Amino acid sequence: MEESKIISGCKALLIGGSAGSLEVLIEVLPKLEQLKSFALIIVLHRKSGEDNLLENLISIKTAIPIMEVEDKVPVEPGYIYIAPSDYHLLFEKDETISLDTSEKVNYSRPSIDVAFESAADVYGPSLAAILLSGANADGTAGLQAIKEAGGVTVVQKPESAEVAYMPGYAIENMSPDLVLDIRQILEFVKNINTSK
């Protein structure tokens, strides 16, 4: 794919992950200075009820400000948003976040598919998404939707993932634009950051 498509005009970067994905974030986030032109939205499978634990963990690893996710909060460039436990995270056309407590999808709430599909509908080609380590099939359908809407899709190289199932499942069932190891994922995000 063309280099220019990868890094230009991105308004939102979504990162989805399950088991073994937090380690990747902890590796990548401290090396990012600021998000100039886009928002970073993190959707991880997490235990219900353990609110703030994940937020606190991520906040000590990054200098980028974290915006507390409440219903209808606007998505603004320069901020990190973390999907709260026990809600699906959706995007409205006016680029605000909606939350939803409907049935679990892929045994998960938040579900990565739900967030990715909704973001694809709102952001179209101005979207990039990365699917990380995990032991679940969640995320593949969402990546497919993003690809069809013209967004950029990235999957963590299964050999570099603590749990290879989730990225492996995506690679088998759709064709991501890029398959990257952790170091390359960092470069990819930095490239979005330097372009506009």
Place this chain on the structure above:
Amino acid sequence: MISDRELEVLINEVFEYYGYDFSGYSKASLKRRVERLYQIDGISRFSDVLSKIRSEEGYVKHLVEEITVNVTEMFRDPLFYKLLREEIVPVLATKPFIRIWHAGCSTGEEVYSMAILLKEANLLHKSLLYATDINSVVLDTAKKGLFPLRMIKQYAENYRFSGGSEDFSDYYTANYGLAKFSCELNEKMVFSQHNLVSDASFNEFDLIMCRNVLIYFDKHLQDRVLRLFDSSLSCLGYLALGTKETIKFSTVQDKFQQLNREKIWKKVK
């Protein structure tokens, strides 16, 4: 996937012929619900859902049932209930009579949780719990106080985390996979159909519980509903919302004071 345009046509159709107004619902969520309806009913084309709406008796009722979200649990967010138990219930106790409105009560799990709190504070006898929902089918379930037995372990755990110290199993009898909650609990409940989009205030309350309902509405409709709640609350009455809901985008926010960082507001003006 249903397009924005199709969703708009569907909303208009349902409103024009049946009076249910979904135009103020959050589009992102509504779209997913309609797609889920397609799956449930084996619909693949938009024209099929339209013809069902126009010609199939009772289809719109089914549509309303399926596109509204009815996921709820007893003592959901135990720390919220702990706060209710420790901070709010003692204030309600000073009143000669307690009126509570559960707006968007779904199958009633939160109404029964509240009844348990009131009973344990020895206040249930002087309370009335109004429970309303747009969906008449879930209200029928709520009236019966019948909940799936497989959920009870989780509910009992929530109850304990919320500060409950009684034996939770004393509140229900188990039968054929269902837990039937004691009639003593629903004696003080009044169930009725009420649509937050179009219906007016019908009483004055000391506490309004509306948790994880506003998330399905856009900001404009949220504001309308919050004004409805404002006009339905007594002075110094409480409004309780879901853990990720807020009144900060609304015109009524100046009339309310938030309790610390919890999602409970006191009406002060």
